[in-house]
Amino acid sequence: MTAAPIVRVLVATAVVVLAAAQINLAAPISQVAPGRILQMALEAPRVIDYEGTKVLTVLRGGRTETITVAESHKRPAAMRLEYLSPEGLAGRLIVDDGTVTWHYEPRLNMAFEGPALAGQVQDRDLTVLLRNYRLSALGVEDVIGRQAYVIALDPISQGVRRQLWVDRSTGVVLRTEERDPSRGVILSAYFARVSFSLNLPEAYFQFRLPGGARVFKMFTTEAGSMSPAALQARVRFPVLIPPVLPEGYTFRGGALSRFGGLESVHLRYSNGGNLISFFEAPAGSIGWPGAGQPVTVGGGPARLVDLGYLRVLIWEQRGLRVTAVGTVPTVTLETVAGQIVAGREQALIQDVSRRVRSDPTTVRTLRGEGLTFLEVARSIALSRRLGTDLPTTVRFVRGSLTAGDLAGQLGMRPDALQQTVQGAIGDAGGVPAPATVR
Amino acid sequence: MINHHRAGHLLSSYLDGELLPEEATAVQGHLLECAACRAAFERIRATKGLLGELPVAEPPVEFWSTVREPGPGRPPAARLPWPGSIPRRRVAWGAAAALAVGLVLALTPVIKGTVDRLHAAEIGVDLYVREHAFGMSIEPLADRGFLGVVVGDADLVLAGEPSRAGGSPP
Numbered sequence: 001m002t003a004a005p006i007v008r009v010l011v012a013t014a015v016v017v018l019a020a021a022q023i024n025l026a027a028p029i030s031q032v033a034p035g036r037i038l039q040m041a042l043e044a045p046r047v048i049d050y051e052g053t054k055v056l057t058v059l060r061g062g063r064t065e066t067i068t069v070a071e072s073h074k075r076p077a078a079m080r081l082e083y084l085s086p087e088g089l090a091g092r093l094i095v096d097d098g099t100v101t102w103h104y105e106p107r108l109n110m111a112f113e114g115p116a117l118a119g120q121v122q123d124r125d126l127t128v129l130l131r132n133y134r135l136s137a138l139g140v141e142d143v144i145g146r147q148a149y150v151i152a153l154d155p156i157s158q159g160v161r162r163q164l165w166v167d168r169s170t171g172v173v174l175r176t177e178e179r180d181p182s183r184g185v186i187l188s189a190y191f192a193r194v195s196f197s198l199n200l201p202e203a204y205f206q207f208r209l210p211g212g213a214r215v216f217k218m219f220t221t222e223a224g225s226m227s228p229a230a231l232q233a234r235v236r237f238p239v240l241i242p243p244v245l246p247e248g249y250t251f252r253g254g255a256l257s258r259f260g261g262l263e264s265v266h267l268r269y270s271n272g273g274n275l276i277s278f279f280e281a282p283a284g285s286i287g288w289p290g291a292g293q294p295v296t297v298g299g300g301p302a303r304l305v306d307l308g309y310l311r312v313l314i315w316e317q318r319g320l321r322v323t324a325v326g327t328v329p330t331v332t333l334e335t336v337a338g339q340i341v342a343g344r345e346q347a348l349i350q351d352v353s354r355r356v357r358s359d360p361t362t363v364r365t366l367r368g369e370g371l372t373f374l375e376v377a378r379s380i381a382l383s384r385r386l387g388t389d390l391p392t393t394v395r396f397v398r399g400s401l402t403a404g405d406l407a408g409q410l411g412m413r414p415d416a417l418q419q420t421v422q423g424a425i426g427d428a429g430g431v432p433a434p435a436t437v438r
Numbered sequence: 439m440i441n442h443h444r445a446g447h448l449l450s451s452y453l454d455g456e457l458l459p460e461e462a463t464a465v466q467g468h469l470l471e472c473a474a475c476r477a478a479f480e481r482i483r484a485t486k487g488l489l490g491e492l493p494v495a496e497p498p499v500e501f502w503s504t505v506r507e508p509g510p511g512r513p514p515a516a517r518l519p520w521p522g523s524i525p526r527r528r529v530a531w532g533a534a535a536a537l538a539v540g541l542v543l544a545l546t547p548v549i550k551g552t553v554d555r556l557h558a559a560e561i562g563v564d565l566y567v568r569e570h571a572f573g574m575s576i577e578p579l580a581d582r583g584f585l586g587v588v589v590g591d592a593d594l595v596l597a598g599e600p601s602r603a604g605g606s607p608p
Contacts, residue, residue, distance in 0.1 A: 056583050056584055056587075058584055058587075079582055081586045088602045094586040094589075103589065105590075105594065114589070116575070117571075117575045117589065118575065118582055125576075126578065129578060176579070187581065187584060189584065216596075218593060218596070221569060221572065252573070252576075257569055259561070259565050262565070264566075266566075266569055266573075268573045272578070273577070273579055275573050275574050275577055277570040279566045279569070291563060307567065309584070310588075312566065312567065314562075314563075323563075323566050
């Protein structure tokens with residue numbers, strides 16, 4: 001046999017093997033609805049213990065970093081992370097008992113005590129997530145020898161696309177991938193090894209302070225959540241509320257942050273999959289950072305610090321230093337910042353109250369609850385159409401109340417509610433909208 | 439009258455004019471009668487003359503600090519009469535010191551504010567990124583392993599440790 005026929009046989013064999021592998025990868029798409037798979041993934045931490053070795057690859061300051069961590073989870077919200085690599089991280093220990101988090105650095109013998117990091121998912125999270133992402137089932141794949149449902153979450157407005165590999169038998173997310181449309185994959189994580197149903201001991205999630213360790217208490221934020229109006233009563237500087245945000249982002253909570261002499265207001269907005277934070281502090285209490293590159297916001301000087309996965313935009317207005325942090329495109333941060341810098345709060349209150357035929361006081365009150373102007377207009381219009389009170393309507397608009405629950409309360413069919421909602425969205429047309437926010 | 443022993447002890451003070459008038463009169467009377475004390479008086483005067491020709495040495499700085507701040511158990515320095523006996527240079531130094539203290543007190547809030555501001559600028563991004571990461575921890579899809587890296591790195595910077603180096607070109 002000459003060499004050429006051997007090569008042809010090998011190539012043909014390879015094609016057959018690859019085709020077989022392809023067929024296996026493209027296994028019949030599961031009949032389980034993607035929403036049900038997502039729900040399984042979100043509920044899994046409440047019902048199962050696991051421990052495994054996870055490999056993370058994350059964009060960090062224009063470079064990628066690969067991190068290996070031994071991750072243990074005890075239901076419902078205890079967590080232990082022991083970092084194995086790279087060298088600079090090796091030995092770092094994070095122990096979260098569900099109430100407080102301890103972070104220990106053995107090379108420095110330093111321990112940091114802070115708030116819990118392993119938060120529990122609430123029903124509202126799923127509601128907001130499902131409103132703002134298109135879910136699709138991509139099939140079933142093998143991950144470390146286990147069958148996993150593959151689902152994709154595509155943001156309805158622009159943003160980060162996620163893909164999850166959800167263990168078919170436990171619901172634990174075995175692999176994740178986050179893809180930024182402009183930068184490609186910004187974070188991927190997968191278990192290289194995992195064990196389930198271990199009934200891990202409580203003691204494993206209790207931190208024991210090593211002898212001689214220096215302890216730093218890092219509770220920089222007051223517990224609980226406050227509205228912008230409540231925060232305004234606590235600070236001596238004006239609290240700025242974003243007038244417009246990308247579609248789907250809604251107020252998630254506010255807090256007062258204190259570190260040394262620096263007092264800042266922290267406002268959080270989320271679309272269920274991504275978070276944008278705004279920090280506001282008197283300009284006199286914080287200078288410009290040395291890091292980052294100079295940019296302009298609303299014609300004024302600003303600074304953009306691209307940390308990779310996270311982007312930070314800093315600008316100054318009305319004697320305040322405002323900092324926005326998020327995993328959104330730079331242009332989104334700059335557009336949102338430009339809307340805040342424009343400082344048309346009073347003019348917009350008058351404009352929106354005229355458009356939705358409401359009194360300015362109501363609009364101002366809803367703004368004080370952290371709603372964007374579009375959410376204010378939609379809440380008022382929907383409240384009028386449904387005959388519901390404003391607090392209930394605001395809960396629905398923010399995702400604290402599902403469409404099913406509201407329809408049930410009103411004795412309406414869900415499709416009828418959907419039509420009414422669409423009508424209310426039409427009524428709110430013309431209000432500063434996220435069309436300008438990419 | 440004054441005896442020989444007592445007069446011998448007062449000769450140096452008599453020479454320096456430090457005795458009370460009645461004591462000086464008594465010593466002077468004794469010197470007229472006592473040859474030994476007159477001889478001793480002349481030796482003391484000659485010695486003091488020689489000492490007066492030596493250059494004046496400035497005391498070390500530590501000396502003044504020990505004089506001005508008596509330690510525990512040490513008797514406080516005698517109060518000096520005011521103002522005639524205080525040299526002008528000391529008054530000038532005292533005024534300058536008071537002015538310096540006043541300036542420091544007046545500028546302390548400004549200096550502290552500037553230092554705080556610079557420090558806040560230095561740690562501001564890390565502080566806010568840390569707060570943001572805690573905010574992300576209640577997002578349903580956030581990866582806790584990644585949040586541990588973000589929070590841990592920020593903790594170290596806030597504690598005054600240098601930022602962690604790392605990452606590799608994509």
